[in-house]
Amino acid sequence: MSARQITIIANWKANLPPSDEVDLARRIAEGLRSEGRHTVDPSRLRVLLAPSTLGLVPVASLIRREFPTSGLQIAAQDVSAGGPGAFTGESPADHLVAIASAVIVGHSERRRDHHESAEVVGRKLARVARAGLAPVLCLGDDLPNAETEVRVSLVQSQCAQALDAAAQHGCAPRELLAAGLAIAYEPIWAIGTGRPASLAIGEAIARGLRASTGMVDLAVLYGGSVEAAAAASWLGTSAGRTEIDGLLVGGASLEEGHFLAIVRAAARAAGGA
Ligand code: 13P
Numbered sequence: 001m002s003a004r005q006i007t008i009i010a011n012w013k014a015n016l017p018p019s020d021e022v023d024l025a026r027r028i029a030e031g032l033r034s035e036g037r038h039t040v041d042p043s044r045l046r047v048l049l050a051p052s053t054l055g056l057v058p059v060a061s062l063i064r065r066e067f068p069t070s071g072l073q074i075a076a077q078d079v080s081a082g083g084p085g086a087f088t089g090e091s092p093a094d095h096l097v098a099i100a101s102a103v104i105v106g107h108s109e110r111r112r113d114h115h116e117s118a119e120v121v122g123r124k125l126a127r128v129a130r131a132g133l134a135p136v137l138c139l140g141d142d143l144p145n146a147e148t149e150v151r152v153s154l155v156q157s158q159c160a161q162a163l164d165a166a167a168q169h170g171c172a173p174r175e176l177l178a179a180g181l182a183i184a185y186e187p188i189w190a191i192g193t194g195r196p197a198s199l200a201i202g203e204a205i206a207r208g209l210r211a212s213t214g215m216v217d218l219a220v221l222y223g224g225s226v227e228a229a230a231a232a233s234w235l236g237t238s239a240g241r242t243e244i245d246g247l248l249v250g251g252a253s254l255e256e257g258h259f260l261a262i263v264r265a266a267a268r269a270a271g272g273a
Pocket of ligand 1 (some may be wrong): 054107154186192193194209223224225226248249250251252
């Protein structure tokens, strides 16, 4: 368990204009540098910033130019389901590869606002993996009061549908894994509500997904009202890790102090501080 890499992702959504995203990225990178955090073994802890589409290029350029040893990586919040070509307004994975190392796929806000089906999510997964980017597949139930087993089987079936759709588009589960697939369990009722899921639910989902996919080392992250103060309990310590391999952070990633505290907790769990 403790050998699994911890992944922390700041999902800034569309909260900030690109100039503010650049400023926030700078404050986070400076914070990491002043804490000596860049020395954490990247095979044990990776930290990704996911700016808005408009912020991807300026934030990636800042990190590359001014903080090349920060270890900070860039994730895209979404990707086109199609390839390069005559697709107005789209961002193909083949182009993102020059900017990002991972892509969030199937976030519940996109499923809700853009009617993204499992089929579309599967096509995106296949595009991302084939381009050499790591897919972060978001899954989550909308059942605040359900029994844990109901929740687990719903998320297992969401996962199976997305993986099946990716396979139909020529990308088998083992190829997704080879590309660095991670699942983010983000219960819809926990996102932006200040009401996170319990660790017990998150761990049951993580175990359930590893069992149903047969991917024993599948990385499962949690997202939904993660606060800095709770990060350590989500991840555990290097002496006793939980089943959760990282955090997908929304609101708390918009303030560098909160986000850096989450990274500190992750570094302790990863055995790097
Ligand atoms: P919050 O942390 O603001 O609840 O957002 C979670 C999320 O949707 C991250 O992708």
